[in-house]
Amino acid sequence: MSQASTARGSAYLTALTQEIEKKLQRALVTQSQRLNLMQELFADVALEVDVRARDIILSKDEDGISSAEGDIENHLCFYDVLADHYVKVPENGKPILDLIVQLWSQSFASNIFALLFHKWLFEVQLENSEILLRYSSALVQGATNVFWIDIQTNRRCFLSLFHYLLEEVALVPMRLNKIALQAQRDLYLVLSRFMFFYNLVNKLEALLNQFPIFPNAFLVGGPADIFVIELTDQLQKLKVEPVLLHYLSHMKVLQDRKIPTASYKSVFSTSLPVVLALFMLEFCSVLYQSNTVLTPEDAFFKLEEYEKTKRHLNVGSLIVFQSSVHVGWNSIQGPTYAFSLYQLCLVSSTPFPAMNVL
Known part of the structure; x- marks a missing residue:
């Protein structure tokens, strides 16, 4: 320079x-x-x-x-x-x-x-x-x-x-x-x-x-x-x-x-519960906005197409979601952490058409 x-x-x-x-x-x-x-x-x-x-x-x-x-x-x-x-x-x-x-x-x-x-x-x-x-x-x-x-x-x-x-x-x-x-x-x-x-x-x-x-x-x-x-x-x-x-x-x-x-x-x-909570909030939001329900058989149905839709739940919508997350951390001489989330109930104050999940 x-x-x-x-x-x-x-x-x-x-x-x-x-x-x-x-x-x-x-x-x-x-x-x-x-x-x-x-x-x-x-x-x-x-x-x-x-x-x-x-x-x-x-x-x-x-x-x-x-x-x-x-x-x-x-x-x-x-x-x-x-x-x-x-x-x-x-x-x-x-x-x-x-x-x-x-x-x-x-x-x-x-x-x-x-x-x-x-x-x-x-x-x-x-x-x-x-x-x-x-x-x-x-x-x-x-x-x-x-x-x-x-x-x-x-x-x-x-x-x-x-x-x-x-x-x-x-x-x-x-x-x-x-x-x-x-x-x-x-x-x-x-x-x-x-x-x-x-x-x-x-x-x-x-x-x-x-x-x-x-x-x-x-x-x-x-x-x-x-x-x-x-x-x-x-x-x-x-x-x-x-x-x-x-x-x-x-x-x-x-x-x-x-x-x-x-x-x-x-x-x-x-950290896992935090991440899973964030995921489930996003997941439920998507389902709510698209009027879609996830069944235990992992099939997606549009509400208007599902024959068993017969009633409305005024308390909100119920989403049954089964998931199991296993995380092994072999480096730590302790137990392998496992977190299981079986179902999540999302309660909404707005009436939402829901189906009977059998």
């Missing part, structure tokens, strides 16, 4: 930094607009870099900001380039950092800190243990918040942040040891919860090998046990159907893995 292009890119990032600083200053002095301003700033730094801005600030052969590092799956956001910029030119990020600290208790403050300074934190040497703990905790909390935003929207805007924390921090002891010990443990728990979502299950073995020692390890077990416990808890919190199904599709990575201590944490018994 030519010196002129480098200067142009640096000037662009400096201008962005100044705009961020102005918005933080406004949030600091304007209490009534503080929440809105912080939310706007978070949205601004999370925006995807457009083509024009990308041409200004990025180059394939630039040493400081590499598209291979920041542009994961062709999705580059402003926080990616700003995080790199504050590592290269830390003095540019200091005013922003000072303002974030003053707004520490505000919503979105930890999110913004995690996005803009997740690389800077591992490149500087902080002697003050209290400040280190504060920054470390904010990083983990902010990262958790933005990962949940991705979960709720079923998008992966913050994939590069997760990728960096996993591959450049959790798997690199020299960097990991720069943050507080409790933050290290919390970071591994966060990575365990979101690894399936960000499609990085191929790094599971490496992550388990680097797990720090937990004080309660004698109760809960080793790294694999902790991973399963966190995964199970995560499954219980998922409310977005495509995300839940995405998690379940990655369960095969646990095949043939011995996790004796965590065998009481029934991942499949937790």
Whole structure:
């Protein structure tokens, strides 16, 4: 890249930094607009870099900001380039950092800190243990918040942040040891919860090998046990159907893995009823809308074509559905989980023509 292009890119990032600083200053002095301003700033730094801005600030052969590092799956956001910029030119990020600290208790403050300074934190040497703990905790909390935003929207805007924390921090002891010990443990728990979502299950073995020692390890077990416990808890919190199904599709990575201590944490018994419930709700909705009844013989009949249709059930419709789902998880030294669903009664307040199912 030519010196002129480098200067142009640096000037662009400096201008962005100044705009961020102005918005933080406004949030600091304007209490009534503080929440809105912080939310706007978070949205601004999370925006995807457009083509024009990308041409200004990025180059394939630039040493400081590499598209291979920041542009994961062709999705580059402003926080990616700003995080790199504050590592290269830390003095540019200091005013922003000072303002974030003053707004520490505000919503979105930890999110913004995690996005803009997740690389800077591992490149500087902080002697003050209290400040280190504060920054470390904010990083983990902010990262958790933005990962949940991705979960709720079923998008992966913050994939590069997760990728960096996993591959450049959790798997690199020299960097990991720069943050507080409790933050290290919390970071591994966060990575365990979101690894399936960000499609990085191929790094599971490496992550388990680097797990720090937990004080309660004698109760809960080793790294694999902790991973399963966190995964199970995560499954219980998922409310977005495509995300839940995405998690379940990655369960095969646990095949043939011995996790004796965590065998009481029934991942499949937790997730299967949820999936089956979602399926049955969709299934019943389709039958209801199409006036179709499924008989035990697995035959479909249109109501107007079925000779035995003689009465209406005012309480709703009854669907008899027999299904048995058996899921074996040989890796856990526990029972094979089986879930049987024999019948489902869907009660509707609207009278619905139903047939006698014999």
